[in-house]
Amino acid sequence: MSGMNFFRSRDLETIQDFYMEELGMELWLDQDKCKIVKDGNLLLGFCESETMDEGGTITLFYRTKEEVDEMYEKFKDRARGEPSENDFFQIYQFFAEDPEGRTLEFQTFLHKLEPYLEGIELLKNRRSVREYKDEDISEKTLQKIFETCRFAPTSKNSQSYYFIPMRDREVIEFMADRRGRNSQPIAEAPMAVAICSDPEKTGRPKQDGDIASYHFMLTAWSHGLGTCWIAAMDRKDVKEKMGVPQDHYVATVTPLGYPKEVPEPPSRKGAEEFVKRIDT
Numbered sequence: 001m002s003g004m005n006f007f008r009s010r011d012l013e014t015i016q017d018f019y020m021e022e023l024g025m026e027l028w029l030d031q032d033k034c035k036i037v038k039d040g041n042l043l044l045g046f047c048e049s050e051t052m053d054e055g056g057t058i059t060l061f062y063r064t065k066e067e068v069d070e071m072y073e074k075f076k077d078r079a080r081g082e083p084s085e086n087d088f089f090q091i092y093q094f095f096a097e098d099p100e101g102r103t104l105e106f107q108t109f110l111h112k113l114e115p116y117l118e119g120i121e122l123l124k125n126r127r128s129v130r131e132y133k134d135e136d137i138s139e140k141t142l143q144k145i146f147e148t149c150r151f152a153p154t155s156k157n158s159q160s161y162y163f164i165p166m167r168d169r170e171v172i173e174f175m176a177d178r179r180g181r182n183s184q185p186i187a188e189a190p191m192a193v194a195i196c197s198d199p200e201k202t203g204r205p206k207q208d209g210d211i212a213s214y215h216f217m218l219t220a221w222s223h224g225l226g227t228c229w230i231a232a233m234d235r236k237d238v239k240e241k242m243g244v245p246q247d248h249y250v251a252t253v254t255p256l257g258y259p260k261e262v263p264e265p266p267s268r269k270g271a272e273e274f275v276k277r278i279d280t
């Protein structure tokens, strides 16, 4: 199921301007008398009306306290007070008002969350993480990730890939030492996961293993966990250590953990630069 909230507005133009220009939401659907704006998983509809809905609270949540502070700096004039921690709900928040007086809450949760990232946001915001918090990943979270990873596409639906979770420090250090600086991120995480595929089950072990790896990385990210593709781990010594047959393909051995911080996005080319048009 998907959904949205609608609010009646007496001044649709000002409201659209505020939510789009100031808050940075996008126009998702223009129904003329109603404007539906979107950011992340939040969809809000505002409809022209003689009367107005002002009840309830529109809560916008962010990944970090720093982001809430940034929003406070931006919306100080509208704020009802400074950001503070709410121990009962384990959140960091401040309240403000939109131009028609609706209550806006800007917050971050100070505890872990179940996945909430919507597809495009997930694809755009995933980062390679090389530094991690010293914090274990529960077996329950790991199971949820593997459950989602069942849905990776494979050649002829061979389902030839498999995962090897590793928590043993000696094994992790071994993996981290294989490729010098390139594989060091493995040593920074509380655990590592190898993603492999079995050539007896598929004619395309590389494609199956590589796609499953990316599926794993995106799923981990949606659970707030970082990963980093470590290349060239399809090696004799790595397979020996894991007890994997030499003809199996090791797509990657990725570190897995809660990011110490979310790295700044690296530069990206514009979309047109990735497209080679051959139509005449």
Ligand SMILES: Cc1cc2nc3c(=O)[nH]c(=O)nc-3n(C[C@H](O)[C@H](O)[C@H](O)COP(=O)(O)O)c2cc1C
Binding pocket: 126, 127, 128, 129, 130, 182, 183, 185, 228, 229, 230, 231, 232, 266
């Ligand atoms: C095939 C492949 C191999 C990579 N190998 C390594 C590696 O050996 N070590 C490492 O730290 N990062 C490695 N990376 C991560 C890239 O450096 C990273 O994806 C790139 O800088 C873009 O950053 P982003 O993932 O945060 O968007 C690899 C990524 C890919 C797709």
